[in-house]
Amino acid sequence: MSHIRGMDTHPEVVFRKWLFADGFRYSLGNKIIPGHPDLWMSKYNVAIFIHGCFWHRHNECKYAYTPKTRVDFWNDKFKKNVSRDKNVRMELKNRGIRMLVVWECTIKKMERSAEYREGVLYETERFIKDTLEYKEV
Ligand SMILES: [Zn+2]
Structure with missing residues (x-):
């Protein structure tokens, strides 16, 4: 969703x-792969999505709060985003494309702690070189 996940947002960079x-x-800004991943690794057949916790409703995450006003509006919007994400995941799976979701709060934490960053990068890189179909960090 281009108005949600804009190009060159800070966590992605x-x-x-x-x-x-x-x-x-x-490569960046791939428009051919379903869901238009933020990063596309053709060598490994991996599509990487940097998900904002608020818009993509990260489970049990403090950033995925619901605004106090216009609750119906927000809930409707969130429901659409979540179902869109599910469809993207199915579509990628059907095409044999592997999917990595990186949550924004993970990146924030990686910026704060070098040890944590190394751990997540290790996990991420292991996934990229592996054959698993889906992972979230
Ligand atoms: Zn989060």
């Missing part, structure tokens, strides 16, 4: 720089 520094290459 920092995350992809870490991957780049570790030698991974990707």
Whole structure:
């Protein structure tokens, strides 16, 4: 959803720089792969989505709060986003494309702690080189 996940938002930029520094290459703004992933790694057949916790309703995350006003409006919007994400996941699965979701709060935490960052990058890179079909960090 281009109005939600705009190009070059901060968390996306920092995350992809870490991957780049570790030698991974990707393309940006792919419009052919379902869901238009933020990063596309053709070499590994991996589509990476950087998800904002608020818009994509990260489970049990403090950033995925519901605003106090216009509750119906927000709930309707959230429901649409969540069902869209589910459809994207199904579509990728059907096409044999592997999917990695990186939550925004994970990136924030990675910025605060080098140890945590190394752990997540290790997990991420293991997933990229593996054959698993889906992962969230
Ligand atoms: Zn979150």
